Amino acid sequence: MKGEGQKRARRVPGFAPVPAPDASLSGLGKGTLARLARLGIASKFDLVLHLPLRYDDETRLYALNEAPAGEPVLVEGTVVEADIKYRPRRQLLCHIEDGSGVLTLRFFNFYPSQLKQLAAGARVRAFGEIRHGFSGPEMVHPKYRLLHGVAPVAQALTPVYPTTAGLRQDDLRRLIARALADCDLEDTLSPALLEQLKLPYFREAVLLLHNPSPQVPQAALQERRHPAWRRVKFDELLAQQLSMRLHYQRRKSAGAPALRPRGRLAQALLARLPFKLTAAQNRALAEIRHDLAQPYPMQRLLQGDVGSGKTVVAVLAALQCVENGRQVGIMAPTEILAEQHHRKLREWVGGLGVATAWLSGSLTAREKREQLARVAAGETAIVVGTHALIQEDVRFHDLGLAIIDEQHRFGVRQRLQLRMKGARANKGAQPHQLMMSATPIPRTLAMSYCADLDVSVIDEKPPGRGPVTTRLFLDTRRGEVIRRVRDACVDGGQAYWVCPLIEDSEALQLKTALETYDKVRQTFPELKVGLAHGRLKGEDKARVMDAFKAGAIQLLVATTVIGVGVDAPNATLMVIENAERIGLAQLHQLRGRIGRGAEECDCILLYQEPLTDTARERLKIIYEQRDGFEIARQDLRLRGPGELLGARQSGEPLLRFADLDADLDLLEAARAAAGALLREQPDAARAHVARWLGTRHEFLKA
Numbered sequence: 244m245k246g247e248g249q250k251r252a253r254r255v256p257g258f259a260p261v262p263a264p265d266a267s268l269s270g271l272g273k274g275t276l277a278r279l280a281r282l283g284i285a286s287k288f289d290l291v292l293h294l295p296l297r298y299d300d301e302t303r304l305y306a307l308n309e310a311p312a313g314e315p316v317l318v319e320g321t322v323v324e325a326d327i328k329y330r331p332r333r334q335l336l337c338h339i340e341d342g343s344g345v346l347t348l349r350f351f352n353f354y355p356s357q358l359k360q361l362a363a364g365a366r367v368r369a370f371g372e373i374r375h376g377f378s379g380p381e382m383v384h385p386k387y388r389l390l391h392g393v394a395p396v397a398q399a400l401t402p403v404y405p406t407t408a409g410l411r412q413d414d415l416r417r418l419i420a421r422a423l424a425d426c427d428l429e430d431t432l433s434p435a436l437l438e439q440l441k442l443p444y445f446r447e448a449v450l451l452l453h454n455p456s457p458q459v460p461q462a463a464l465q466e467r468r469h470p471a472w473r474r475v476k477f478d479e480l481l482a483q484q485l486s487m488r489l490h491y492q493r494r495k496s497a498g499a500p501a502l503r504p505r506g507r508l509a510q511a512l513l514a515r516l517p518f519k520l521t522a523a524q525n526r527a528l529a530e531i532r533h534d535l536a537q538p539y540p541m542q543r544l545l546q547g548d549v550g551s552g553k554t555v556v557a558v559l560a561a562l563q564c565v566e567n568g569r570q571v572g573i574m575a576p577t578e579i580l581a582e583q584h585h586r587k588l589r590e591w592v593g594g595l596g597v598a599t600a601w602l603s604g605s606l607t608a609r610e611k612r613e614q615l616a617r618v619a620a621g622e623t624a625i626v627v628g629t630h631a632l633i634q635e636d637v638r639f640h641d642l643g644l645a646i647i648d649e650q651h652r653f654g655v656r657q658r659l660q661l662r663m664k665g666a667r668a669n670k671g672a673q674p675h676q677l678m679m680s681a682t683p684i685p686r687t688l689a690m691s692y693c694a695d696l697d698v699s700v701i702d703e704k705p706p707g708r709g710p711v712t713t714r715l716f717l718d719t720r721r722g723e724v725i726r727r728v729r730d731a732c733v734d735g736g737q738a739y740w741v742c743p744l745i746e747d748s749e750a751l752q753l754k755t756a757l758e759t760y761d762k763v764r765q766t767f768p769e770l771k772v773g774l775a776h777g778r779l780k781g782e783d784k785a786r787v788m789d790a791f792k793a794g795a796i797q798l799l800v801a802t803t804v805i806g807v808g809v810d811a812p813n814a815t816l817m818v819i820e821n822a823e824r825i826g827l828a829q830l831h832q833l834r835g836r837i838g839r840g841a842e843e844c845d846c847i848l849l850y851q852e853p854l855t856d857t858a859r860e861r862l863k864i865i866y867e868q869r870d871g872f873e874i875a876r877q878d879l880r881l882r883g884p885g886e887l888l889g890a891r892q893s894g895e896p897l898l899r900f901a902d903l904d905a906d907l908d909l910l911e912a913a914r915a916a917a918g919a920l921l922r923e924q925p926d927a928a929r930a931h932v933a934r935w936l937g938t939r940h941e942f943l944k945a
């Protein structure tokens with residue numbers, strides 16, 4: 244059929260480029276191979292797994308006067324007349340009739356040869372949506388073909404595949420049909436397991452999906468609820484689970500320095516802290532301590548809501564490494580955060596004789612040279628920094644533990660780079676790795692994408708924290724907000740004023756911050772107002788932060804980037820402008836900056852109308868929820884997993900068929916099956932991974 248629109252390929256985002264095409268596709272031309280590669284197809288088996296986006300129903304032929312409008316239908320008729328019109332724009336019009344009615348086929352893109360084909364008297368079969376236009380019923384750009392003699396209609400639904408420019412549906416169908424005939428479609432799963440899960444055989448499932456019989460309920464196929472779809476989704480989830488577990492096993496067989504818990508430094512720090520660890524912190528710490536003592540690399544994610552106290556746990560872990568004579572690297576995504584960590588660290592361990600260093604992009608060349616020399620010589624035990632930590636020129640003497648804060652803000656490659664720094668120093672043995680995240684990963688994501696990590700959760704906040712009430716204010720009620728800020732700042736109280744968000748332009752963001760600062764100063768002449776934004780120089784930033792912490796600044800105007808990193812227990816109020824434009828995770832993070840003392844706190848979200856549906860929903864969620872896990876779960880629902888995982892997915896294919904929310908039951912089944920399969924039939928497990936991930940398996944190392 245001609246005139247078929249090219250569907251955008253459902254490419255897997257962040258797909259690693261597929262290397263040399265598999266030999267089994269070698270009969271094809273170079274151009275075709277390149278196009279297939281664009282779709283992520285490198286082998287015949289990839290073709291088998293190239294499943295339809297949707298289906299067209301071309302099994303039923305309608306008479307023109309009975310064909311319903313507004314849904315794709317198959318009709319046929321004899322051409323009465325066809326010609327090219329030039330107004331309002333160049334187009335080919337072809338009028339057909341079938342004795343019951345008439346229909347116009349309209350084409351804006353066409354070849355001159357089509358006019359000849361569609362000469363009066365030719366018989367045409369067309370598939371498309373009928374619309375009742377100005378001049379009667381018409382189909383715009385239908386699929387069509389010319390009929391010669393008897394032409395039976397299709398017996399099955401017609402699959403429509405994701406494709407790419409230059410690769411026609413017909414070509415794809417042909418290639419897939421051949422692959423289905425050539426490939427070994429033997430099952431990788433036992434009949435008993437299939438029976439238990441009520442899933443069909445693999446062969447049965449893919450044959451049905453590529454070539455469904457007219458009896459298959461259409462809705463179940465289109466909505467991917469049919470057992471054949473469920474089988475494919477299950478297989479995909481199983482491959483993901485298996486791949487993660489294989490990596491997990493491989494990691495356990497790699498070497499790492501065993502860092503025994505001696506406890507001298509940790510005890511000294513605990514004795515100096517003005518607080519006691521919570522039970523949740525102690526539990527997480529025990530898990531980490533145990534891992535560090537093993538001779539294979541730890542890869543642990545420390546999860547805990549904003550303010551749950553992850554830093555101190557990480558520092559105690561760092562001390563275990565230092566006691567064993569090895570270095571620790573702590574990497575944070577922003578200067579502010581990294582600097583905050585360094586200051587805290589010096590305050591905590593400076594007196595214990597533990598040398599620390601600070602690496603960032605804002606050091607002068609000389610400072611940097613000095614720091615690098617000390618790090619390379621092993622004179623500094625703990626090195627804190629931003630991305631600067633993984634630059635080429637950084638050499639560790641003996642990195643034993645890499646700590647990554649806000650891990651979702653880093654990519655797989657960056658985390659790997661930090662790990663490799665240690666591997667070089669330790670002659671191949673890998674450092675342990677501790678990742679931290681305040682953006683809790685919902686259970687479904689943790690079960691799928693993070694199944695290769697061990698997870699510790701701090702699910703309890705330090706005691707004695709005041710509750711935070713969230714309030715929504717339409718921008719027109721600024722007056723009231725201003726009164727509340729005044730009230731909050733009397734008697735030594737403090738507040739934050741978070742600037743409106745300007746996306747994608749740092750320069751504009753800076754301008755807005757300065758303007759907001761001026762406005763706020765005019766509004767509150769009696770208050771000491773400070774300004775903090777991402778472009779402040781290191782010292783200035785430190786000065787502002789110190790002043791705010793010490794109470795010398797009462798009202799801190801800040802950009803959203805500063806949100807993470809400030810720690811002022813006296814602040815009881817936060818005003819966030821343009822809250823409707825800020826993502827859920829960030830709102831939750833910002834809000835977490837208050838409620839750190841015993842006082843009751845308010846978080847005021849100023850918003851402007853009109854609100855988009857998503858913005859309205861986000862504000863509702865942040866208003867109603869305070870539990871970070873629930874917020875993350877809702878965020879996942881609103882945004883899809885790609886964004887929530889942040890950079891983690893780069894180089895890692897997201898799921899093509901399964902949907903973590905809708906297919907939770909399959910995910911749980913796949914998780915259970917993966918364990919059993921690896922134990923009982925490791926060969927089948929490997930075959931399953933090879934079938935689904937092929938060469939990509941190698942790219943999945945996080």
Ligand code: ADP
Nearest residue numbers: 518519520521549550551552553554555705810
């Ligand atoms: P986050 O988990 O968001 O990184 P932080 O580690 O920054 O949280 O901790 C938030 C604040 O709570 C810090 O001021 C920290 O010193 C303090 N803190 C940490 N643990 C406790 C505790 N067990 N009791 C009281 N305060 C604590």
Ligand code: MG
Nearest residue numbers: 553554648681
């Ligand atoms: Mg933190």
